[in-house]
Amino acid sequence: MTPSEMKKRIEELKSELRRKKKSLRNGFWEDSQKLQPLNNMKQLAPRRTLRGHYGSVYALQWGGGNDPDTMVSVGQDNKMIIWDANNMFKRNAISEANWAMTVAIETQTNEMCAHAGLDYNIYVHDISVVEEASDDPKVVLTDTHVAYVSCVRFVNRTNMISSSGDNTNTLWDVTTGKPKQRFAGHTKDVMRLSVNPADENVFVTCSVDKTCKLWDCRSGPRSQFTFTGHSSDVNTIEYFPDGNAFASGSDDQTVILFDIRACQKINSFVSESNPSAVNSLAVSNSGRILFAGYDTMTPFAWDTLNPNNSMERLLPAHSFKISCLGVHRDGHALASGAWDHVIKVWA
Numbered sequence: 001m002t003p004s005e006m007k008k009r010i011e012e013l014k015s016e017l018r019r020k021k022k023s024l025r026n027g028f029w030e031d032s033q034k035l036q037p038l039n040n041m042k043q044l045a046p047r048r049t050l051r052g053h054y055g056s057v058y059a060l061q062w063g064g065g066n067d068p069d070t071m072v073s074v075g076q077d078n079k080m081i082i083w084d085a086n087n088m089f090k091r092n093a094i095s096e097a098n099w100a101m102t103v104a105i106e107t108q109t110n111e112m113c114a115h116a117g118l119d120y121n122i123y124v125h126d127i128s129v130v131e132e133a134s135d136d137p138k139v140v141l142t143d144t145h146v147a148y149v150s151c152v153r154f155v156n157r158t159n160m161i162s163s164s165g166d167n168t169n170t171l172w173d174v175t176t177g178k179p180k181q182r183f184a185g186h187t188k189d190v191m192r193l194s195v196n197p198a199d200e201n202v203f204v205t206c207s208v209d210k211t212c213k214l215w216d217c218r219s220g221p222r223s224q225f226t227f228t229g230h231s232s233d234v235n236t237i238e239y240f241p242d243g244n245a246f247a248s249g250s251d252d253q254t255v256i257l258f259d260i261r262a263c264q265k266i267n268s269f270v271s272e273s274n275p276s277a278v279n280s281l282a283v284s285n286s287g288r289i290l291f292a293g294y295d296t297m298t299p300f301a302w303d304t305l306n307p308n309n310s311m312e313r314l315l316p317a318h319s320f321k322i323s324c325l326g327v328h329r330d331g332h333a334l335a336s337g338a339w340d341h342v343i344k345v346w347a
Contacts, residue, residue, distance in 0.1 A: 021262075044334070045346060046317045047345055048086070048345035049344055050073075050085060050088060050342060050345065051341070052090050053075035053076075053342070054077040056075055056076040056339040056340075058074050058076065058102070058337070059101065059102045059337070060072065060074075060103065061104055062105075062326050062328050063105045063107055063329075064329050065108055065110045068330055069084055069085050069087075070083065070091070070110045071083040071343075072104070073337060074097050075100075078099070079093055079097055080100060082127055085335065092127055095135055098117075099117040100115040100116065101116065101118065101148065101149070102117065102151045106154040108156065109157065112125065113125055113127055114152050117148060117149060120142070120146065120164075122141035123137040123140055124137055124139040141162070141172050141174075141179075142177075145165075145168070146166045147165035149162050149164050150164060150165060151163045155171075155217075157174075158174055159173060160174055161203055163193045164190060167186045167207075168184050169183040169193060169203075169205055181221065183215050183222075184222075185215075185221075185223040185226075186205065186207040186211070188207055189207060191206050191208060191233070191234065192237050194237050194238050194239045196239055196243040201218050202214065203217075205237065206235070210232060210250075211228055211234070212246070212248050225260075225263055227248075229268070230252050232250050232252040233250060234248050234250045235250060235280075236248065236279060238281040238282060240283050241283065241285055241287055243260075244259065246258055246260070248281075249280070250277070251277040254269065257269070267304065269302045271311055276295035277295050278293070278294055279294065279295065279323055279324075280325040284327060284331060285331030286331070290302040291325050293324065294321075296321060297317070297319060297321060297338070297340075298317055298318065299314045299322060299334070300313055300314065317344045318336065318338035318342070318344065321339050322336050322338045323338055323339060333346060334347075
């Protein structure tokens, strides 16, 4: 076979592969028709209300370790609050969380939390001893980002990742306060990141440039793959628990489910009855339920295995739009934060 014939044959095989992929890209498998509908979603309702912020709640995250009922949140009131969400009381409050837009907690021990925002810096606090806790941060991560920090997440007890409006992400050593690696590739603001639950070296990001990118901390500053499909700014992104897929939400009013193994979109979720931007996402422990927060006062729940894109609108709970969502580590509760200054815990 001559080189030209080999090239021709390769192109034929590529075309055939594309056709087969397209024919199988239906977002579900045959056995999904046999699944029982999620009738119990109608029973999901707010069971706890956490009051303590005096401004819009911007971000929240559940803890882990031996006390997964721990939660941390930040708001427009420049406060970072550490909650016992089940018993509805504040364990600690950092009153100098100025300009904060995002928050994170170290989920192995719940001993550290961090906030960041419009002043370009990341403030890491030691909350292991409540009686000795103060507003002074343990470490300040600075001099790397040159625009607002949009999202922070702990990778483990010593490392964390941040995303920024300067189009980059940074891997930090929390013990030294120094950056270990900077990741560049997006052409506009990076809005959110999510660390792979099955591999702490891998994370995904979403951006105003309408794309999502997959990164590997072991492979240098460039992304491993770029996922496309949205037609407007991508505001939020969240891994599925098995680490093989993630979902993204956009100003184009859609939620897209991407499979990393297939390197492509496998389903999209859009509600004609709710034409608004997607601000936040959270995934159930099974991966079947995808919770989405829109510019509305109640969360929505999508059945990711239903070929008809079944959506359940939860009970109205907030008096202003929802800004953040999070699922409890054990999967038995959903938290929603909103611009009405409160956090609701659903079960």
